[in-house]
Amino acid sequence: MQEGLAALNAGFNSPPLAFAAKMRYVRAPMTSALNIYDPSAKPDAGPPSLAGLTRPQLRDAMMAAGVEERKAKMRADQAWRWIYHHGARDFDMMTNIAKDQRAELEKHYTLDRPEIVERLISVDGTRKYLIRLAPGVECETVFIPDVGRAGALCVSSQVGCTLNCTFCHTGTQKLVRNLTAQEIAAQVMIARDDLEEWPTSNENRQITNIVFMGMGEPLYNLDAVSDAIDIISDGDGIGIGRRRMTVSTSGVVPKIPELGERTKAMLAISLHATNDDLRNELVPLNRKYPIAELMEAIKAYPGLGNSNRVTFEYVMLKGVNDSPAEARALVQLLKGVPSKINLIPFNPWPNSPYECSDWETIETFAEIVNRAGYASPIRTPRGRDIFAACGQLRSESERLRASQRKS
Ligand code: SAH
Numbered sequence: 286m287q288e289g290l291a292a293l294n295a296g297f298n299s300p301p302l303a304f305a306a307k308m309r310y311v312r313a314p315m316t317s318a319l320n321i322y323d324p325s326a327k328p329d330a331g332p333p334s335l336a337g338l339t340r341p342q343l344r345d346a347m348m349a350a351g352v353e354e355r356k357a358k359m360r361a362d363q364a365w366r367w368i369y370h371h372g373a374r375d376f377d378m379m380t381n382i383a384k385d386q387r388a389e390l391e392k393h394y395t396l397d398r399p400e401i402v403e404r405l406i407s408v409d410g411t412r413k414y415l416i417r418l419a420p421g422v423e424c425e426t427v428f429i430p431d432v433g434r435a436g437a438l439c440v441s442s443q444v445g446c447t448l449n450c451t452f453c454h455t456g457t458q459k460l461v462r463n464l465t466a467q468e469i470a471a472q473v474m475i476a477r478d479d480l481e482e483w484p485t486s487n488e489n490r491q492i493t494n495i496v497f498m499g500m501g502e503p504l505y506n507l508d509a510v511s512d513a514i515d516i517i518s519d520g521d522g523i524g525i526g527r528r529r530m531t532v533s534t535s536g537v538v539p540k541i542p543e544l545g546e547r548t549k550a551m552l553a554i555s556l557h558a559t560n561d562d563l564r565n566e567l568v569p570l571n572r573k574y575p576i577a578e579l580m581e582a583i584k585a586y587p588g589l590g591n592s593n594r595v596t597f598e599y600v601m602l603k604g605v606n607d608s609p610a611e612a613r614a615l616v617q618l619l620k621g622v623p624s625k626i627n628l629i630p631f632n633p634w635p636n637s638p639y640e641c642s643d644w645e646t647i648e649t650f651a652e653i654v655n656r657a658g659y660a661s662p663i664r665t666p667r668g669r670d671i672f673a674a675c676g677q678l679r680s681e682s683e684r685l686r687a688s689q690r691k692s
């Protein structure tokens with residue numbers, strides 16, 4: 286813990302741009318251009334990719350490529366294993382599918398992933414990818430080592446967000462669109478490509494956990510999130526268990542039961558305040574679904590118990606929500622709810638209206654929470670040198686490209 290605290294202290298409150306100026310990050314070369322499956326694509330858009338499809342989609346794709354209906358499920362199962370267990374990038378790898386059928390598949394499809402526009406590797410091992418899904422549609426994915434059993438991949442569910450949490454950089458970007466299940470699953474595949482994690486192995490995995498804490502509000506895109514969780518958790522493929530996936534929501538109350546029933550994923554709530562007045566300001570969605578209603582939905586979350594706790598995220602904003610009285614109110618509010626608390630040091634972005642709380646203030650807050658029985662609640666900020674706070678890489682990259690255009 287002390288080590289974690291020291292690390293936190295060292296990188297503390299430094300604006301990401303100051304880090305960038307010191308060039309403490311490694312900017313990796315771009316990959317070549319790739320196409321992704323896009324159901325709305327025009328016929329001349331090139332063959333779509335099978336990587337990231339659900340089982341039913343893959344079966345339909347087989348039939349569209351001329352596989353007889355009675356054989357389509359078996360072919361889809363075979364292809365599934367090549368795609369999601371072996372990470373196949375080439376149809377020739379699919380040795381249990383006859384050569385002429387492989388050639389037929391190749392005529393219709395690719396196994397491409399979306400293009401990585403930018404890949405940044407932090408000195409602390411955090412990797413951040415800016416991924417182009419379609420022209421002008423880019424999302425962020427972050428690999429954070431040393432979380433969970435080994436490391437967590439933070440994925441995006443939307444490009445931009447319709448909600449306007451005042452401390453969140455994504456909240457300042459308007460919603461471009463929901464991601465498809467394929468685009469969400471592709472984020473995991475891209476990270477696995479980069480970390481050379483194919484074929485799926487149960488030993489020495491680097492990505493053991495998935496957190497839906499990237500750009501966007503997952504519960505406003507639940508169909509795609511749920512399909513993506515089906516793909517990622519499938520034991521014949523990527524095989525990351527449902528209980529190792531955490532979906533974070535700002536509090537879309539009516540969708541919380543459905544999330545539990547459909548996905549069996551772990552729940553995280555972006556709380557950030559313990560009273561409605563302040564939460565209305567920080568998380569404007571609270572005006573629609575106030576704290577009392579939110580807490581009721583959380584308590585009824587399917588599967589909730591001491592081994593399946595809800596995570597409460599609480600961003601530490603200087604002079605706003607960080608007093609000892611608020612720490613006590615937090616403990617009071619969570620009484621009787623099997624919970625974990627993540628205190629997140631605010632990650633500032635250019636012209637953000639808040640500052641991160643002082644270190645001593647966070648420590649005092651953490652101590653109160655600790656004494657109430659919540660262990661190690663401070664999340665060490667990772668990848669600060671590469672703008673790892675959600676939404677920052679995308680806009681920084683846009684800013685750079687805009688300035689390049691001007692020069
Ligand atoms: N929309 C969902 C998930 C994406 S945000 C949600 O709000 O829960 C993931 C987490 O990052 C949330 O807890 C959010 O409050 C937090 N967050 C957003 N901007 C941040 C910042 N600048 N510093 C620290 N945490 C931030």
Ligand code: SF4
Nearest residue numbers: 446450453456501535
């Ligand atoms: Fe959207 Fe979550 Fe950011 Fe709020 S914190 S604006 S819900 S991405």
